[in-house]
Structure formats: C-alpha cells, structure tokens
Amino acid sequence: MKKLILPTFCFAVLSTVAFEEKISAAPLHAEQANIETGVMFVHVNSGLLNMRKTGTESASVVAKLAKGTKVTVYSESKGWAKIRANGKDGYVSTNYLSATKPGTLTKAAVAIKTTTKYVNVSTGSLNMRKTGTESASVVAKLAKGTQVTVYSESKGWAKIKANGKDGYVSTKYLSTTKPGTVTKAAAIVKTKTKYVNVSTGSLNMRKSGIESASIVAKLTRGTQVTVYSESKGWAKIKANGKDGYVSTKYLSAAKPGSGSTIATPQKTTTKYVNVSTGSLNMRKSGIESASIVAKLTRGTQVTVYADSKGWAKIKANGKDGYVSNKYLSTTKPGTVTKAAATVKTTTKYVNVSTGSLNMRKSGIESASIVAKLSKGTKVTVYSESKGWAKIKANGIDGYVSTDYLSTTKPGTAPNPTIPEKTTTKYVNVSSGSLNMRKSGTESASIVAKLSKGTKVTVYSESKGWAKIKANGKDGYVSTKYLSAAKPGSGSTIATPQKTTTKYVNVSTGSLNMRKSGIESASIVAKLSKGTKVTVYSESKGWA
Structure with a gap:
C-alpha cells in the first residue's frame, strides 16, 4: 500500500499550489485547467458514502457514492477530500477512500502490517463503532479477551477487525496480552499502598478520572488502597476488591491517626471574611453552582488550606468548604495596621458626558450595579x-x-482627560458612513454616523479601535477607516496599496458576501459563479 499511495500523495502535494492558483483565478474545471489530480476509489463496508457540499459532517449531501466508485481527488485536508465523482464536485471523508478498487489484491495490500491485541474491559463488553467517535453507531459488542486485528491507531481510537467485522474501538480497552495471562512485564508492575484521608464523610471512587464519572464505591477514612498510577490529580486504585479512580488529594502515605505524616496541609494561613454587606457563602466545592454549607458573617476568622483559581479552601466554625478569595482579608475588618495605613490611593472624579456612571460589584460588565455616580463625583x-x-x-x-x-x-482647567498629544485624521470609507460607537467593540451602541472626509481628533489607538472626538462628540471608530490625509487631497490615504483580482468559484448556487468575517454576520450580497472580485486582504479563512 505504501508503494502505491506514496507517489500519488507526493504528486498531489506538489500540485496543490498550482491547483489553488488556477482554481481561484477563474472558474474552470480540472480538465480545462490541466490540473494534475489523484484517482481513488470509494471503500465502504456497507451502504453508500455521502458526498457533501463542504468538508463538514453537517454540510448538505450532494450525492451518495456506491462502493468501488472511481473518484478524482483534488486535495485532502483535516480528514476530508475534495473530489469529483459522477460529474459532481464535493467532499468525502478520507477514511472511506482507498488507492485500489475494493476486491483488488495488490502486493502492497498483502504487505500491510497489523498487530494482534485483546479486549480488556473490567466489566460488560466493549463497543465496536462504525467510526472513531463516541457518537458513531455500534456495529458489535466485544467480550473481554476477544482477539482483534489492529490496522492502525490514532487519537485514542484503533481501527480493527474482530469476529469478521470491521470497526473502531477505544485503544485504552486493548492490551497486548490476553487478560489473565501473567507476563514478566506484568509481574514487575510497581504499586504503592496509601490510605483514604478525608476529614468528614466518605471518598467517592469513580469509574474514570473525571468528576462526572459514575461512582463505583464509597471509601471510608483509613481505607487501605493499592495505587497503580497517578495523573492529573487522579489515582487509579484497587480498594475492597474493586477498581476505580479517586482524587489524589484525599490519599495519604500513612494511615490517618497513626502518628506518621499524613496528607493534611502543613502550612495554613489565617484570614477574615470581609464583605461590605450581607454574608459570605461557603460552598461544598470551588464553583458558583456548588451547594452552600454555611453563611459567614463579616469579620469571621477562617483557616485557609489552599488558594486556587479565585477560590480558597477553608475551615470556619468547625466546617470545611470553599469561598471566593476576593472576600477574604489578612486583617480583621475595622482593624488599622501599619500596612493598612500605608496603602497608596489616588483621588479622581467621575467624568461622563451624559447620564451617570455605573459602579459595579466586580470589574466585569455583567456584575450587578451597587451605585450610580453623577458627573464630578469624587472617588x-x-x-x-x-x-x-x-x-x-x-x-x-x-x-x-x-x-x-x-x-x-470636570470643568476645572486644565482638563487632563484630553490627551496631551493628539493626531488629526479623516474618515475614509468607500461608501455610506462610519459608525462611531460608545466603546471599542462591534456590539457597542452607535453615538454618531460620520461621512467620508470628516475630520476627527484621535486621542489613542489600540487593538484596531481609535478613541476620537468628531462633531463635538467622543467615541470609538475602527482604525481601518481613518487616513492621515483627507480623501481626494492627493496625499497618501488609508486605501490598501496592493490588491489582487480573483473570481467566485462555487459548484452550485451563489456565494454569500457578509458584512464582516464571521458566519453569523448579515448577508450584504449574493455573488454568482465567475463574478470578478478585488481582494484587499485575507485572514483566518476570510477575504
């Protein structure tokens, strides 16, 4: 198979650049442009192969191809092949194409290297699926110890033959030796003995190393476990005759109470609850949706075991739980320390053009509003x-x-809110007007529409947006529609200097031209096949 496929593959790679240039220059068929292509055949176990409009599972089906159908392959990318078959263009999964027609036995096909493995599941049976995804249909159920022939392995899936059927199974349930066979390698597996060390309740042993996995057993404090391996905070163990996974943070090298070192954190810190109003929720785990185990009042002393990702693991009033670390302070609220006395603050003033300024509970737009501050308020x-x-x-x-x-x-001279250094630019749009927005985002409200040639004062530019003043109003505009010289003045303007000419090349229907480079943007025009277009720039798959 390698000797037959390699020339075709290399040939296709070498011709890719030429192909793309020709196909984008004018809407010609492969034969007309003398594009060199590869020939392959549809290879499905049963049924028909869907040829889709684009290289995605959700794309519409333009044709159904029978086993053995000869196809012309233009290119391959990310598991999809762009092809022509039965006079139609489209895309098919590369998994169902072969260099030889099904039923043709070649020297290369005979030389395919396979390996023999065995199904190794702890309980039940192993699902063999039609393709290498969890959502694929199940073609067979394989019992523990079933011998399988492995053709290839990729991304956690093995392509196999078992009991006369072809399909895919998860590689983690395959072993090189039949379950129950003791090999020299198996005899020297190194394990460790540890103990369950929870402060209260029991420890959940789960089917796999994730929080959402089903619980196979509950282990009490002091239970002895055999640890096979540890990875990413989970330990694969055997306890009370069952196999499963537990969190490593609840295991210790010595039995709790034995006097030896255990997993209890050695270093803790003392902090205090510091909320402005109400009480602080202590939750069962470090997420907002976790259940509340206690409500802590302002000034409550807590012992902090660990601090991670905005959550502190604490003990307070004899209970364990998690609280947001932004509501904890190293000093008791109301206590003035030397450090607190030396905190450096600055005085500023609210400076809004209209209305009031929202003061929020935290530094995000979606946070609740705690007060509205009028213009000139001292903060x-x-x-x-x-x-x-x-x-x-x-x-x-x-x-x-x-x-x-x-x-x-505001109103005090000089007004430092106006930047010391500004630049003058001009609105340079090809048609219509330029939206000036309240902030530098596409979703911000529009405060004004500026016509071509409007003179603007630019305070700053950042991430494609310019903070400006125009027609007596402040706002933000896209920097790509500003130029240093007034349009038509003969000086250099912001119009791109280098453009390319290309043509619309769709197999059927028309091409949507959108307002911006995202799929959800509104459609401003539909372009038919062969339409000539001027390309200013290309980025992330959009022109």
Whole structure:
C-alpha cells in the first residue's frame, strides 16, 4: 500500500499550489485547467458514502457514492477530500477512500502490517463503532479477551477487525496480552499502598478520572488502597476488591491517626471574611453552582488550606468548604495596621458626558450595579487593572470603568482627560458612513454616523479601535477607516496599496458576501459563479 499511495500523495502535494492558483483565478474545471489530480476509489463496508457540499459532517449531501466508485481527488485536508465523482464536485471523508478498487489484491495490500491485541474491559463488553467517535453507531459488542486485528491507531481510537467485522474501538480497552495471562512485564508492575484521608464523610471512587464519572464505591477514612498510577490529580486504585479512580488529594502515605505524616496541609494561613454587606457563602466545592454549607458573617476568622483559581479552601466554625478569595482579608475588618495605613490611593472624579456612571460589584460588565455616580463625583481609587478601577465613593466600595475617571474635576482647567498629544485624521470609507460607537467593540451602541472626509481628533489607538472626538462628540471608530490625509487631497490615504483580482468559484448556487468575517454576520450580497472580485486582504479563512 505504501508503494502505491506514496507517489500519488507526493504528486498531489506538489500540485496543490498550482491547483489553488488556477482554481481561484477563474472558474474552470480540472480538465480545462490541466490540473494534475489523484484517482481513488470509494471503500465502504456497507451502504453508500455521502458526498457533501463542504468538508463538514453537517454540510448538505450532494450525492451518495456506491462502493468501488472511481473518484478524482483534488486535495485532502483535516480528514476530508475534495473530489469529483459522477460529474459532481464535493467532499468525502478520507477514511472511506482507498488507492485500489475494493476486491483488488495488490502486493502492497498483502504487505500491510497489523498487530494482534485483546479486549480488556473490567466489566460488560466493549463497543465496536462504525467510526472513531463516541457518537458513531455500534456495529458489535466485544467480550473481554476477544482477539482483534489492529490496522492502525490514532487519537485514542484503533481501527480493527474482530469476529469478521470491521470497526473502531477505544485503544485504552486493548492490551497486548490476553487478560489473565501473567507476563514478566506484568509481574514487575510497581504499586504503592496509601490510605483514604478525608476529614468528614466518605471518598467517592469513580469509574474514570473525571468528576462526572459514575461512582463505583464509597471509601471510608483509613481505607487501605493499592495505587497503580497517578495523573492529573487522579489515582487509579484497587480498594475492597474493586477498581476505580479517586482524587489524589484525599490519599495519604500513612494511615490517618497513626502518628506518621499524613496528607493534611502543613502550612495554613489565617484570614477574615470581609464583605461590605450581607454574608459570605461557603460552598461544598470551588464553583458558583456548588451547594452552600454555611453563611459567614463579616469579620469571621477562617483557616485557609489552599488558594486556587479565585477560590480558597477553608475551615470556619468547625466546617470545611470553599469561598471566593476576593472576600477574604489578612486583617480583621475595622482593624488599622501599619500596612493598612500605608496603602497608596489616588483621588479622581467621575467624568461622563451624559447620564451617570455605573459602579459595579466586580470589574466585569455583567456584575450587578451597587451605585450610580453623577458627573464630578469624587472617588478614592485603590487600584486599576484591565480597564477597571477599584474605588470607594459615597461610602460604598465597587468597580468602575477607568475610561470615565479623570484626575481633575470636570470643568476645572486644565482638563487632563484630553490627551496631551493628539493626531488629526479623516474618515475614509468607500461608501455610506462610519459608525462611531460608545466603546471599542462591534456590539457597542452607535453615538454618531460620520461621512467620508470628516475630520476627527484621535486621542489613542489600540487593538484596531481609535478613541476620537468628531462633531463635538467622543467615541470609538475602527482604525481601518481613518487616513492621515483627507480623501481626494492627493496625499497618501488609508486605501490598501496592493490588491489582487480573483473570481467566485462555487459548484452550485451563489456565494454569500457578509458584512464582516464571521458566519453569523448579515448577508450584504449574493455573488454568482465567475463574478470578478478585488481582494484587499485575507485572514483566518476570510477575504
């Protein structure tokens, strides 16, 4: 098989660039453009092979191909082949194509190297599926110890033949020796003995090393377990005659209470609950949806065992649980320490053009609003990070956008909210008007529409957006529609200097031209096959 496929594969790779250039230059068929292609055959075990409009499982089916159908392959990418068959163009899975016609026995086919393995499941049977995915249909159920012939292994799946049928199984349930056979290698497997060390309740032993796996047993504190391996926070074990997985953080090298070192954290810290209002929820695990085990009032002393991803594992009032670490402080609320006295703050003022400024519970747009601050309100700024300022205003703590704070009170000269250094540019759109938005995102509300040639003052530019003032209003516009010279003045403008000409090449129907480079963007036109287009730029699959 290698000797037959390799020339065709290399030939296809060498011709890919030429093919792509010709096919994009004009809508010609492969024969007309003299494109060199490869020939293969449909190879399905049963039924027909779907030829789809594009290389995705969800694409519409343009034809159904019988076993042995001869196809012309233009290119292969990510498991899909672009082909022509029975006078139609489309895409099929490369899994169902072969270099030889089914039933043709070649020297290469005889030389295929296979391996023999055995089904090794702890309980039940192993599903053999039609393709190498969990959602594929089951073609057979294989009992423990079944001998299988393995053709290939990839991404956790093995392509096999068993009991006269072809299919795919998970590689983790195959072994090189028949279950029950003791080999020299098996005899020297190194295991460790550990003990269950939970503070309360029991430890769940699960079918696999994930939180959502089914529970096969509950292990009490002090239970002795045999550990086969440990990976990514999970231990594969045997306990009470059962195999399964448990979290490594609840295992210790010595039996709890034996006087030896156990898994209890050696280093802890003391902190205090510091909420502005109400109480702090202590949850069963470090996620917002976990059940609440206790409510802790402001000033409650807690012992912190660990801190990770915004959650602290604690003990408080004799109970264990997790709380958000942003509501813990190293000093008791109301206690003034030397360190607290030296915290450096700055004073700023709310500077909004209209309405009021939302002060939120945390530094995200979706956080709840704790207060609305009017223009000119004096605030104390503790820190600034990622466009948000942690502040105190009118006796309330919260977060506001740094865009709407200034170092001087609005109306006070000089006004430092205006950048010292600005540049002048002009709106340069080919048609229509340019949207000026409230913030630098496509979803922000539109505050004005600027016509071509409008003069704007640019304060700053970042990530494709410019903060500007135009026609007496402040806002943001896309930098790609601004130029240093007024359109038509004869100076260099923002129009791309280098363009290419290409043609629409669709096999059927028309090509959607969208407002922006995403599938969900609105359609502004439908282009028929052969339409000539001018390409300014190409990025991430969009032109």
